[in-house]
Amino acid sequence: MDVKYINPFLDAFLSVMPQLGFSEVKKQSLVLKEKNIRSNGVMVILGIVGDVKGNVVYSLDVDSAKKIASVMMMGFPVNDFDDMAQSAVSELTNMLTATASMNFANIGTNINISTPTLMFGEDFEMKMNIDKIISVSLTVNNIPIEINIGLENA
Numbered sequence: 001m002d003v004k005y006i007n008p009f010l011d012a013f014l015s016v017m018p019q020l021g022f023s024e025v026k027k028q029s030l031v032l033k034e035k036n037i038r039s040n041g042v043m044v045i046l047g048i049v050g051d052v053k054g055n056v057v058y059s060l061d062v063d064s065a066k067k068i069a070s071v072m073m074m075g076f077p078v079n080d081f082d083d084m085a086q087s088a089v090s091e092l093t094n095m096l097t098a099t100a101s102m103n104f105a106n107i108g109t110n111i112n113i114s115t116p117t118l119m120f121g122e123d124f125e126m127k128m129n130i131d132k133i134i135s136v137s138l139t140v141n142n143i144p145i146e147i148n149i150g151l152e153n154a
Helices: 007-019 062-072 083-106
Strands: 025-033 036-038 042-050 053-060 111-113 117-120 125-127 133-140 143-152
Touching (some): 007 133, 042 062, 042 083, 053 083, 062 083
Antiparallel strands (some): 036 125, 042 117
16 A cells, blocks of 8 residues: 555644644554454444545544543543543544545545444454555554554555
């Protein structure tokens, strides 16, 4: 997969996260994965259609999801990963992927995105329909987040 299809997602993090109150975004690693993605506790999946097709899957553990939801809710303590916290994390992934979509448009690649689907629990995995997935590990204010990008025609 060409790096030009990864950079729109990374640039989205650098653009969106500071607007929400996260001061530090760092890329940790980039690895190639097979179809199966093991859950860290929370996964949010968005479909991508257009000039390229596939999915982006955001993965993080439940404690990290609660920390992110708390920052998004102006520091309100989040003790449980309840409906409100789930909604906040889903909206974050929607904002990140929509921004990535605009970044794709800036390089002449038109895509549309689906609404987010959030799953959480212990010890589960999902299988993407793309053979090779690029997995990027990031931290935002030392909170780990993984982006798994599987695109056809990329």
